[in-house]
Amino acid sequence: xQKLNFLVVDDAAFIRDLVKRTLKKQxxxxxxxxxxxxxxxxxxxxxxxxxxxxxxxxxxxxxxLELLVWFRQYEVEQEQSKTPFMMVTSRGDxxxxxxxxQAGVSDYIGKPFSSDxxxxxxxxxLAVNHRDLVRSILKGTAAMGQAQGTGNESASVLMGAPxxxxxxxxxxxxxxxxxxxxxxxxxDKIAARATKAKPSSLAxxxxxxxxxxxxxDLRDINLTDLSMVINFAESNPPTVLDQVVVDxxxxxxxxxxxxxxxxxxxxALTEKTIDCSIAHxxxxxxxxxxxxxxxxxxxxxxxxx
Numbered sequence: 016x017q018k019l020n021f022l023v024v025d026d027a028a029f030i031r032d033l034v035k036r037t038l039k040k041q042x043x044x045x046x047x048x049x050x051x052x053x054x055x056x057x058x059x060x061x062x063x064x065x066x067x068x069x070x071x072x073x074x075x076x077x078x079x080l081e082l083l084v085w086f087r088q089y090e091v092e093q094e095q096s097k098t099p100f101m102m103v104t105s106r107g108d109x110x111x112x113x114x115x116x117q118a119g120v121s122d123y124i125g126k127p128f129s130s131d132x133x134x135x136x137x138x139x140x141l142a143v144n145h146r147d148l149v150r151s152i153l154k155g156t157a158a159m160g161q162a163q164g165t166g167n168e169s170a171s172v173l174m175g176a177p178x179x180x181x182x183x184x185x186x187x188x189x190x191x192x193x194x195x196x197x198x199x200x201x202x203d204k205i206a207a208r209a210t211k212a213k214p215s216s217l218a219x220x221x222x223x224x225x226x227x228x229x230x231x232d233l234r235d236i237n238l239t240d241l242s243m244v245i246n247f248a249e250s251n252p253p254t255v256l257d258q259v260v261v262d263x264x265x266x267x268x269x270x271x272x273x274x275x276x277x278x279x280x281x282x283a284l285t286e287k288t289i290d291c292s293i294a295h296x297x298x299x300x301x302x303x304x305x306x307x308x309x310x311x312x313x314x315x316x317x318x319x320x
Contacts, residue, residue, distance in 0.1 A: 053077025072104035129225035
């Protein structure tokens, strides 16, 4: 089978590892290069040929958009065909999407994302230059039944059919607190700490994962962790180890939104009742963007005065 070559560009090691593991699990014979910023990616792109580039938007030294603009011009100068280029970013507003499209992006996926979601995009982009290869991979995946629907769903996307939305299960206390594991004692300790949390709200937060989105209040924050209270009445809450993007909105400056990449480390109901829809959630920051961390430092200094 043909060996596929990918380039993953992101300043956050956590995101690079996630994308790399997803690609290697699906394409066992693939080769994946990594770059921590656009400048290092430039060097790799002048030396190697790739079947797909997956690139973050917000990076130090050279941003994803700047890399995309340079790369499209470089391809013209070298008389090369266009390489599929996917932007992987927490910037999902219409303005940025239009800006990326105008610069020549092939596709776009917002953080956070699941493995299935990004693979659908990857299959679609690879089909541009490797349609027969993609068809054979999807046919084999569907036949073996190893991808829990990934092959069939990706095939439907590739052929222009609408993606199948996963069914959600009814929320129970066990699934909210432990994601299915019987860790009741640990949950009780987390809930006890939650009741001792500061009652005041430091800022409003919006949380997004591949499973849904929630609103809430920021209760505590430092440069490594955030503590929040969220309302999950509209959709099932995230679970431990989920990748989530937290938008922190300062009370005195609603326009200064800090979008932080994190993983969930703990979640507990505020009340031990089956109909409770409020939870205390703790997340650990995995973002390595220095500009974001600088903005976060200023915010922390303000709220801790």
